[in-house]
Amino acid sequence: MSEWKSLSERTVYENRWVNVAMADVELPDGRHLDHTVIRLRPVAVAAVVNSADEVLLLWRHRFITGAWGWELPSGGIGEGEDPAAAAARELEEETGWRPGAMRLLMAVDPMPGISTSHHRVYWSESAEYVGQPEDDFESARREWVPLARIPELIDRGEIRSANAVAALLMLHRLRLS
Helix, strand or coil, X not given: CCCCEEEEEEEEEECCCEEEEEEEEECCCCCEEEEEEEEECCEEEEEEECCCXXXXXXXXXXXXXXXXXXXXXEEECCCCCCHHHHHHHHHHHHHCEEEXXXXXXXXXXXXXXXXXXXXXXXXXXXXXXXXXXXCHHHCCEEEEEEHHHHHHHHHCCCCCCHHHHHHHHHHHHHHHC
């Protein structure tokens, strides 16, 4: 086995959202290298699929990449917060829809080579519209999109977020295969 060993770590930047550190890493052959480590709090992601096999998505712009795309509602899991409850909260805050019972679809680490970012994706087969979303600034619009269109939207680059691509392809397989 060949494991990399972190011998020490020093914080180079920190705020309430992120901690960036430099680690002194020893490789299996004894060499050392400095390696960036980005520590983020865990993320809860929510998907709702209705009886017509449509999924509720957000159309939003990401200024960092300069791209528009479809995403699933998501956000940080609070200290001590149940991840499924966090996913349900994010869905309601960002879409105005309150989901039914949430169940775990998958857990993914989108960038394990540099980040501790851990995403837990939950889904529900029902939701009730409860009003205008509290966080309506999160997206330009919210739409029920047919699961059958998911592969086409990914091919066209309209779904770029790693957690959304993984979750939506899984839901496509579960519901339409």
